[in-house]
Amino acid sequence: MSRRRRSTEAADPQGLIDVLPLDGGQAADLRESGLLDLALTHRSYSYENDGIPHNERLEFLGDAVLQLAVTEKLYADHPSLPEGDLARRRAATVSARALAVIASRLRLGEYVKLGRGEDLSGGRAKVSILADTTEAVIGSVHLACGQDVSRRFVLDLMSPLLDSDEFLESSYDFKSRLQEIAAASGLTPVYRITETGLEHDKTFTAQVSVEGVVSASGEGHSKKDAELAAAQNAVRAILAERGETLIPRG
The missing domain is CATH 3.30.160.20 (Double Stranded RNA Binding Domain)
Known part of the structure; x- marks a missing residue:
């Protein structure tokens, strides 16, 4: 007799807030805004719960915030690199693979609200879901805390990868x-x-x-x-x- 796999409940997002690179006031602003909960709500969960709002709009915003912050950082740090080399560095740093690495370090998959089917199919470890949710979290920080905070937030998250030649080489196209x-x-x-x-x-x-x-x-x-x-x-x-x-x- 086969055993039925069980879906898992998303962990309390307070655990995620505690490890995000935000100070106490910024963390409180994020928590009170309710935006982090939205950022952690996947479309599959929305579908199974009467179509409640999901995180794709925040993902769209977070992608733009991420791109700009990383682009400005690379432009400032590498004044003699031509556009092509800057573009390759940026592409590696903001790739789904890079975002999934950051998400894994934050244990982000534990906090995502997934529909039962997506959960049972291993959604908490899927690169695409981890990357998209990371962008949504960035978007939530941007709206709750403002542009300056979200820029620093992105750079704090991505700094382990920004100057890692080993990671850049492994992501090279x-x-x-x-x-x-x-x-x-x-x-x-x-x-x-x-x-x-x-x-x-x-x-x-x-x-x-x-x-x-x-x-x-x-x-x-x-x-x-x-x-x-x-x-x-x-x-x-x-x-x-x-x-x-x-x-x-x-």
Whole structure:
């Protein structure tokens, strides 16, 4: 006889308030505004509870607050970096993966109000839900405490990642970077895939070439992973030949 999985109740948001980078007065403003409770209400919970308001509008606002705060910080901290390098740093820092890392450190998943189905399917650990809820929390702080506080709030949250070359490298979009390098010469990378192994355990090999010359190859257990590996090897080789670093400091 199979056991039925049980959904879990969201934890008291006071526990979250206690670990947010806010002072006592700011935390009180956030709590009394009721906006944090809204920020933690997922659409699936709304659907199962008579369509009560959910957090997507706050998520929309929080995304804009996050983007501006991070952009200003990168612009000030890296005065010699060109726009392309700044954009790559920002993209990595505000990505869903980065926001999910921050959410995990706050144990944010414990506080999200989810519908039963979403909860049972592991919603509290889903990257998309954690990232979206983080943006909604940022939006709630912005409305409850004002622009200056929300900017500092974002930078306090994101500071562990803003200057982490290790994290930036792990989030680097090698395929897009190779595309940019090739496009600068009016060229386009071309990928060719081969596969080996049994149907249930295949290994894919990708060769990427520019103008018919094989630049690099890579392997993976999916075509996508193989292409990413090939692009990574190509970009690293090109930058090494140019004497450039993957993550310029500026």
